[in-house]
Amino acid sequence: MIQQGNFDAFDQIFEKYKNEAVRTAYLITGRKSICEDIAQEAFIKCFKHISDLKNPNGFRAWFFRILTRTAWKYGRSASREIPTENMAERVDESSLNLVNEQYSTFEENRLLYSEINHLEPKQKTVIILYYFNGLSTKEIAKVSRCLEGTVKSRLFSARKKLKSRLDSVYHSRKECKTYAEHKVI
Numbered sequence: 095m096i097q098q099g100n101f102d103a104f105d106q107i108f109e110k111y112k113n114e115a116v117r118t119a120y121l122i123t124g125r126k127s128i129c130e131d132i133a134q135e136a137f138i139k140c141f142k143h144i145s146d147l148k149n150p151n152g153f154r155a156w157f158f159r160i161l162t163r164t165a166w167k168y169g170r171s172a173s174r175e176i177p178t179e180n181m182a183e184r185v186d187e188s189s190l191n192l193v194n195e196q197y198s199t200f201e202e203n204r205l206l207y208s209e210i211n212h213l214e215p216k217q218k219t220v221i222i223l224y225y226f227n228g229l230s231t232k233e234i235a236k237v238s239r240c241l242e243g244t245v246k247s248r249l250f251s252a253r254k255k256l257k258s259r260l261d262s263v264y265h266s267r268k269e270c271k272t273y274a275e276h277k278v279i
Contacts, residue, residue, distance in 0.1 A: 104141055108155070112137075114227060115161055121222045122165035124211050132168050136161040155236035158229070162219050162237060169215070209259045217252035222244055 108157065119132035139160050146158050210218055216238070223229045223237060232251070235242040 104144075107157075108137060111157060112156075115157075118158070118161055118222060118227055119165050119168075121210075121226055122162065122215075122219060123169050124207070128168055133161065136164045139164065143176070152236065155229075155233050158223065158227070158233075158237045159239065162223070165221075166215055190232075205263060206256075206260070209256055209263070212259065213252050213255060217232050217248050220248045221252050221256075224249060 114279050115133035115136060119136075120126060120129035123129060123132065131173045136157070140157055143160075147153060148241050210221055213221065219238070222235055223234045224231070229237065234245045238245060
């Protein structure tokens, strides 16, 4: 239906994926100011190129491929603006609040997020898609257009880097605390 230009079907798709798209764009770029623009551009590209989708059952992976590539592009060039309608007009306030509530825990743990941001873009993307969006390694492989083994390798490497960096930060903070305790004594 959507492939024949059915606007109602596209609205259903939009409603289903809008919050997840905004959240994913935010997690990839780390910038609230552009996450709605990224999601909006991804939906526009999706609508314009829906006829390119060969298997409607693969829509989610296809859409997230568009979304992640758009987010990477914005990440490299954040000053770019697109003159389109404001997505906030279509996303109700309660939906945005839900996104904020769901990730308030994430916001509280800035250290983890900071370390995720230090990963290379492909590793960062697999971490976000796997842990925050719940995509399987097979789905991520479709999104990334790579082998499932490559996704598993990226996840392994990213986890290893995160663990190492978090351990390093934890130990340096622990040493500072120990030093501070000794100064007090």
